[in-house]
Amino acid sequence: xxxxxxxxxxxxxxxxxxxxxxxxxxxxxxxxxxxxxxxxxxxxxxxxxxxxxxxxxxxxxxxxxxxxxxxxxxxxxxxxxxxxxxxxxxxxxxxxxxxxxxxxxxxxxxxxxxxxxxxxxxxxxxxxxxxxxxxxxxxxxxxxxxxxxxxxxxxxxxxxxxxxxxxxxxxxxxxxxxxxxxxxxxxxxxxxxxxxxxxxxxxxxxxxxxxxxxxxxxxxxxxxxxxxxxxxxxxxxxxxxxxxxxxxxxxxxxxxxxxxxxxxxxxxxxxxxxxxxxxxxxxxxxxxxxxxxxxxxxxxxxxxxxxxxxxxxxxxxxxxxxxxxxxxxxxxxxxxxxxxxxxxxxxxxxxxxxxxxxxxxxxxxxxxxxxxxxxxxxxxxxxxxxxxxxxxxxxxxxxxxxxxxxxxxxxxxxxxxxxxxxxxxxxxxxxxxxxxxxxxxxxxxxxxxxxxxxxxxxxxxxxxxxxxxxxxxxxxxxxxxxxxxxxxxxxxxxxxxxxxxxxxxxxxxxxx
Amino acid sequence: xxxxxxxxxxxxxxxxxxxxxxxxxxxxxxxxxxxxxxxxxxxxxxxxxxxxxxxxxxxxxxxxxxxxxxxxxxxxxxxxxxxxxxxxxxxxxxxxxxxxxxxxxxxxxxxxxxxxxxxxxxxxxxxxxxxxxxxxxxxxxxxxxxxxxxxxxxxxxxxxxxxxxxxxxxxxxxxxxxxxxxxxxxxxxxxxxxxxxxxxxxxxxxxxxxxxxxxxxxxxxxxxxxxxxxxxxxxxxxxxxxxxxxxxxxxxxxxxxxxxxxxxxxxxxxxxxxxxxxxxxxxxxxxxx
Numbered sequence: 149x150x151x152x153x154x155x156x157x158x159x160x161x162x163x164x165x166x167x168x169x170x171x172x173x174x175x176x177x178x179x180x181x182x183x184x185x186x187x188x189x190x191x192x193x194x195x196x197x198x199x200x201x202x203x204x205x206x207x208x209x210x211x212x213x214x215x216x217x218x219x220x221x222x223x224x225x226x227x228x229x230x231x232x233x234x235x236x237x238x239x240x241x242x243x244x245x246x247x248x249x250x251x252x253x254x255x256x257x258x259x260x261x262x263x264x265x266x267x268x269x270x271x272x273x274x275x276x277x278x279x280x281x282x283x284x285x286x287x288x289x290x291x292x293x294x295x296x297x298x299x300x301x302x303x304x305x306x307x308x309x310x311x312x313x314x315x316x317x318x319x320x321x322x323x324x325x326x327x328x329x330x331x332x333x334x335x336x337x338x339x340x341x342x343x344x345x346x347x348x349x350x351x352x353x354x355x356x357x358x359x360x361x362x363x364x365x366x367x368x369x370x371x372x373x374x375x376x377x378x379x380x381x382x383x384x385x386x387x388x389x390x391x392x393x394x395x396x397x398x399x400x401x402x403x404x405x406x407x408x409x410x411x412x413x414x415x416x417x418x419x420x421x422x423x424x425x426x427x428x429x430x431x432x433x434x435x436x437x438x439x440x441x442x443x444x445x446x447x448x449x450x451x452x453x454x455x456x457x458x459x460x461x462x463x464x465x466x467x468x469x470x471x472x473x474x475x476x477x478x479x480x481x482x483x484x485x486x487x488x489x490x491x492x493x494x495x496x497x498x499x500x501x502x503x504x505x506x507x508x509x510x511x512x513x514x515x516x517x518x519x520x521x522x523x524x525x526x527x528x529x530x531x532x533x534x535x536x537x538x539x540x541x542x543x544x545x546x547x548x549x550x551x552x553x554x555x556x557x558x559x560x561x562x563x564x565x566x567x568x569x570x571x572x573x574x575x576x577x578x579x580x581x582x583x584x585x586x587x588x589x590x591x592x593x594x595x596x597x598x599x600x601x602x603x604x605x606x607x608x609x610x611x612x613x614x615x616x617x618x619x620x621x622x623x624x625x626x627x628x629x630x631x632x633x634x635x636x637x638x639x640x641x642x643x644x645x646x647x648x649x650x651x652x653x654x655x656x657x658x659x660x
Numbered sequence: 661x662x663x664x665x666x667x668x669x670x671x672x673x674x675x676x677x678x679x680x681x682x683x684x685x686x687x688x689x690x691x692x693x694x695x696x697x698x699x700x701x702x703x704x705x706x707x708x709x710x711x712x713x714x715x716x717x718x719x720x721x722x723x724x725x726x727x728x729x730x731x732x733x734x735x736x737x738x739x740x741x742x743x744x745x746x747x748x749x750x751x752x753x754x755x756x757x758x759x760x761x762x763x764x765x766x767x768x769x770x771x772x773x774x775x776x777x778x779x780x781x782x783x784x785x786x787x788x789x790x791x792x793x794x795x796x797x798x799x800x801x802x803x804x805x806x807x808x809x810x811x812x813x814x815x816x817x818x819x820x821x822x823x824x825x826x827x828x829x830x831x832x833x834x835x836x837x838x839x840x841x842x843x844x845x846x847x848x849x850x851x852x853x854x855x856x857x858x859x860x861x862x863x864x865x866x867x868x869x870x871x872x873x874x875x876x877x878x879x880x881x882x883x884x885x886x887x888x889x890x891x892x893x894x895x896x897x898x899x900x901x902x903x904x905x906x907x908x909x910x911x912x913x914x915x916x917x918x919x920x921x922x923x924x925x926x927x928x929x930x931x932x933x934x935x936x937x938x939x940x941x942x943x944x945x946x947x948x949x
Contacts, residue, residue: 438804440894441805616895
């Protein structure tokens with residue numbers, strides 16, 4: 149299997165490389181792809197230039213600039229120049245993407261042909277989306293997408309969202325500290341422990357606490373242990389789930405991470421989650437001042453700006469740190485999320501005293517075509533063009549775009565070494581870590597994708613933020629969340645939630 | 661003589677009134693009796709289920725209401741004191757009077773969301789200039805992360821933004837006061853303090869009541885400052901009613917339930933403001949007429 153994967157990847161990379169015509173006529177016209185030129189494919193610049201959509205109008209609702217909004221607008225401009233279509237791009241804040249699409253969806257209107265959002269909207273939006281046609285599903289460009297992200301974009305085997313971005317949470321750390329022999333010796337002398345990339349959340353906490361509040365890189369500024377998304381908003385619950393997977397995703401107990409699929413009892417207040425929240429409350433002591441109020445933007449600025457030793461969440465903080473001009477370029481490393489020395493077993497009602505680690509294939513940016521749109525072909529062609537190989541390669545090199553690897557051909561170290569000036573070792577670490585999470589792990593957790601998903605995640609954000617603020621103990625906070633989840637299940641209907649949740653559980657239990 | 665045709669002339673105004681005032685209220689009430697949410701779109705009828713949920717199992721709404729009362733009363737009280745003080749400063753002939761009058765209005769003329777983003781940067785605990793300065797004295801207050809201090813931060817931003825509104829109304833009131841009363845007080849030998857206590861303040865009472873009520877109505881809708889500054893956190897320590905309704909309605913898409921909360925909020929606000937007006941009349945005028 150490993151050989152086949154390797155062969156397919158090599159073939160795709162080969163095809164990609166063969167299609168590269170750096171300095172071609174397209175890159176002269178569109179400097180965005182100057183590093184690769186156009187890359188042959190079904191939706192390449194060359195292919196799109198054969199289409200004529202003159203007189204047709206495409207309306208897109210996307211995120212505000214720069215994250216995802218900027219590439220949407222840029223590719224709209226390019227697409228318009230190539231095909232003659234008029235493309236209107238509307239920018240919307242992240243928190244309003246769901247409702248701005250959902251209101252017209254429910255009212256039976258189609259003001260937008262394409263809607264951008266998060267991949268975990270899929271269950272709520274599904275009834276209003278046009279499935280991705282077979283032509284696009286079967287094309288070469290799509291064969292390059294990792295299975296995890298095909299799964300994320302699909303519902304029970306039917307692709308509903310067009311893959312444009314890849315997301316997972318992983319650990320980022322300051323390589324110049326963790327690999328520094330002097331600091332390793334100092335840490336060993338003062339704590340009796342080895343300084344290394346943390347294998348568990350407890351080790352993460354110990355190292356972060358040690359490196360908190362002093363100038364360990366000699367730049368004259370104080371540095372801190374960890375930068376995390378702790379602000380109560382749409383994103384913090386994902387950080388909490390990242391901390392929970394090691395304690396609560398037990399490969400020996402399939403059948404649900406968020407709920408017990410048989411009974412639909414919420415597991416959110418089980419000891420595994422409580423342990424994770426207890427760790428998180430402790431983390432308040434080793435984040436920068438005000439870290440409890442850090443949004444994703446703050447986390448990116450903090451770690452990317454060299455203020456913190458560790459960080460975990462989406463790719464952005466790492467990409468920001470590795471961009472040209474960053475003071476810590478090639479001083480950061482990547483590793484899987486820390487694990488735990490024990491994992492909760494809900495069947496025995498006891499801890500399994502064994503090392504456990506689980507990747508969290510978190511939700512990310514997604515785009516889909518409205519069922520009621522009258523421009524399906526035009527809309528799918530735009531999305532296909534958006535994520536064609538040349539655009540994608542250029543987009544993933546620009547941190548502020550928010551486009552991250554999701555194609556097998558992205559996980560080749562040379563791309564980052566040659567085009568972005570990364571150190572070979574860091575590029576290898578990065579691609580290997582991400583690829584292992586995507587394709588090798590059999591203990592993954594996928595985002596919650598059930599009807600009324602925002603009600604569930606909002607309850608988690610409220611409960612965990614109460615614990616972080618000291619308003620409730622971790623157990624009390626998660627008991628409150630569990631009670632809220634039970635109330636939501638009652639409102640939505642237990643069978644409705646179970647039916648949807650089973651689709652995600654099948655992915656986690658490797659049944660699909 | 662028949663005057664039936666006069667209603668035809670009233671009709672356009674009446675229709676506009678129905679469209680912009682009556683219909684939204686009636687629709688909100690109807691929506692509040694439905695279970696409209698992300699998985700159940702449409703105006704089905706669930707009776708008073710949403711209201712039962714609100715009154716029996718949602719303490720967060722009422723906690724948010726008490727926080728709203730705290731923020732509204734505190735900020736409007738401070739705005740009144742500061743606004744009155746500033747209006748008195750530029751009421752009489754002072755140097756650069758016109759300049760100061762415009763200067764004091766600037767905060768109100770700025771966009772609240774933009775200004776809150778700037779305030780958020782100013783109060784940023786690790787990167788902001790306030791803590792950068794205070795750290796020279798060994799202080800790094802957690803302006804946005806401490807449950808108590810974050811309330812103070814919200815109050816500072818609100819007072820900064822809206823004191824000019826109070827200043828504007830009160831200055832207009834001061835400029836319209838009759839001069840005779842002040843002349844009479846001067847002839848009687850009253851000093852500045854006595855003139856303020858026995859002439860200015862009582863004459864300003866009706867305007868003060870109006871200004872306070874207008875600001876209380878506006879302050880009770882506080883949303884953008886909370887949204888940008890704290891998102892209601894840390895925990896729920898700065899979450900107010902309107903922000904909570906926003907979360908339930910537009911984030912979680914519980915349209916029916918958020919309509920029930922909105923209507924309840926409207927009723928409570930009407931009752932509260934009626935009581936507050938009566939209290940203010942007693943305090944400022946000394947009788948209730």
